[in-house]
Amino acid sequence: MPKATKSIIINVNAPTTAPSWFTSLSTNTWGQIATVGTYEAVAPSFDLGDADAAFNDWNGLAMNQARNEFMGGALGGHTASGYQANHMTVLPLMDEVPAWIRRNDPSQAANDSSGETSGMLADGTPKTTHTYQNNVCAWDRYYQCMMGSVYSDGHGVGRIVYWDPANFTVATGTRGWTNLGTTPTDGDIYDGFASYDPLTDKIWYGQRREPTGTNKSQFGTITQSGLISRINLAVSGIGSTGSYSAGVIVYNASSSALLMFGDTRIRTLNCQNPTAITTPTFAGAVTPAGSALHGVVFNPRTNQLICPRPGTKDLLVCNVPANILTGTYTWFVYTPAGNLNSTTFVTNGTYGKFNIAHDMGNNQACLVLVHRTNEPVNVMRLSDAPLS
Numbered sequence: 069m070p071k072a073t074k075s076i077i078i079n080v081n082a083p084t085t086a087p088s089w090f091t092s093l094s095t096n097t098w099g100q101i102a103t104v105g106t107y108e109a110v111a112p113s114f115d116l117g118d119a120d121a122a123f124n125d126w127n128g129l130a131m132n133q134a135r136n137e138f139m140g141g142a143l144g145g146h147t148a149s150g151y152q153a154n155h156m157t158v159l160p161l162m163d164e165v166p167a168w169i170r171r172n173d174p175s176q177a178a179n180d181s182s183g184e185t186s187g188m189l190a191d192g193t194p195k196t197t198h199t200y201q202n203n204v205c206a207w208d209r210y211y212q213c214m215m216g217s218v219y220s221d222g223h224g225v226g227r228i229v230y231w232d233p234a235n236f237t238v239a240t241g242t243r244g245w246t247n248l249g250t251t252p253t254d255g256d257i258y259d260g261f262a263s264y265d266p267l268t269d270k271i272w273y274g275q276r277r278e279p280t281g282t283n284k285s286q287f288g289t290i291t292q293s294g295l296i297s298r299i300n301l302a303v304s305g306i307g308s309t310g311s312y313s314a315g316v317i318v319y320n321a322s323s324s325a326l327l328m329f330g331d332t333r334i335r336t337l338n339c340q341n342p343t344a345i346t347t348p349t350f351a352g353a354v355t356p357a358g359s360a361l362h363g364v365v366f367n368p369r370t371n372q373l374i375c376p377r378p379g380t381k382d383l384l385v386c387n388v389p390a391n392i393l394t395g396t397y398t399w400f401v402y403t404p405a406g407n408l409n410s411t412t413f414v415t416n417g418t419y420g421k422f423n424i425a426h427d428m429g430n431n432q433a434c435l436v437l438v439h440r441t442n443e444p445v446n447v448m449r450l451s452d453a454p455l456s
């Protein structure tokens with residue numbers, strides 16, 4: 069499990085030696101993992117819909133910092149005609165020859181319309197659905213933090229589940245999934261985000277309420293023991309333009325906050341005293357705004373937020389202010405060396421498919437970006453110095 073030391077996450081399970089594919093990379097330079105293959109190559113062989121929908125139908129991935137594994141499960145499509153394979157697939161970045169691996173088999177039959185209220189199938193596995201930025205790893209588990217009362221064409225499945233990489237079977241039973249139960253709801257709720265906070269040792273998640281523009285959002289926390297708590301606060305400008313909502317935890321030695329991106333502003337929720345939403349100053353010639361759809365990560369080693377800039381190889385970068393609740397978040401464009409395999413971002417959002425491994429074993433972080441299920445994985449070895 070990660071622990072917080074000052075403003076640095078230390079992965080206590082990380083090896084002392086990074087894999088050679090990583091150490092051979094030039095710093096702050098885009099490249100690809102040549103031997104990785106594609107996510108689609110290990111998809112189930114039987115017909116469960118368009119495999120590309122696992123990424124393109126408003127879905128993301130998560131990074132397990134305890135293992136440096138890029139992973140996603142139960143990533144599904146719109147309605148019963150969309151992608152239905154609820155298997156778990158991981159990319160172990162610490163391998164010398166990393167490749168996508170399907171950890172278990174799907175249980176869901178093609179065009180299965182069951183579980184549209186609970187989000188769970190009869191065998192105890194989750195129904196595929198749009199996951200947005202609701203995928204997050206903590207305590208060496210992969211969580212999906214969904215809220216809502218109605219499946220609603222792929223939206224609003226009310227469930228919180230986790231998958232345990234240390235306890236699963238390939239083809240039978242719940243296949244490693246544990247259902248923590250349906251979540252309390254207030255209307256049909258979808259989109260959303262989840263992020264782990266090492267200071268409070270909780271997952272923090274949030275989603276906006278439908279219909280679009282309603283000034284109400286719901287938040288919640290999850291503990292390692294499975295305790296779910298709900299926080300209901302009025303807030304405007306978070307996700308009111310559809311799936312542009314995003315959220316990430318930032319922290320320093322004494323405080324942490326959930327940053328929420330929506331429209332052209334940032335809102336913050338104090339994780340030590342989550343009773344009100346605050347509004348920091350949002351500045352810079354180019355701001356994430358709609359780009360937040362494509363993922364925002366926090367690099368605690370350099371105290372920076374990083375976001376991809378769609379249509380380019382550029383990154384949007386922000387030095388996190390000392391006052392993370394009300395300080396000024398000033399963004400700038402950073403143009404790295406190298407190139408992406410493609411600058412065509414998926415229309416329906418990159419979400420957690422842009423992510424970060426905090427410690428690859430040599431005290432350096434690695435950015436990871438993948439667009440589609442049939443494309444290679446882009447990687448960047450970040451330097452110890454902040455991007456500037």
